Amino acid sequence: MKVTVFVTPKKTVLDPQGAAVGHAMEHLNVKPSSDVRVGKTIEFELEGSDTPELRAQLEKICDGLLSNPVIEDYRYELA
Amino acid sequence: MKVTVFVTPKKTVLDPQGAAVGHAMEHLNVKPSSDVRVGKTIEFELEGSDTPELRAQLEKICDGLLSNPVIEDYRYELA
Structure with missing residues (x-):
């Protein structure tokens, strides 16, 4: 089963990297x-099917490893 | 119009960050x-509608700013 985790900065948090990219875009005449x-996106495969146990394990690594719950949100897609 | 750009390392390129995340997962008893x-994902809004000119501008910033064409692939979604 393919897992894709999407980690994004919380809306309430300043995103300096995003601000820098925005400024650079303007130099290329593209004004967001x-x-x-x-x-971030993290893609990998896991053995097994979509079960509550697997989702619990996935949420454990999303919270504890792949994202910083203080400043980031995450969601994941199973395919 | 909402633009989401997805930048991923080319399949042929070693992804040290991905390898590090994989090892860390194993310490949390999740074996990919x-x-x-x-x-990376880059999200922003652009004025205007889905026109060839807008797509050409988008590809210019994807190639020239948001991704490194030597080691990365990109795709984008317009919504």
């Missing part, structure tokens, strides 16, 4: 009409 | 059955 948000 | 790939 909103803040730019830069996040 | 494939390589772990860590990529």
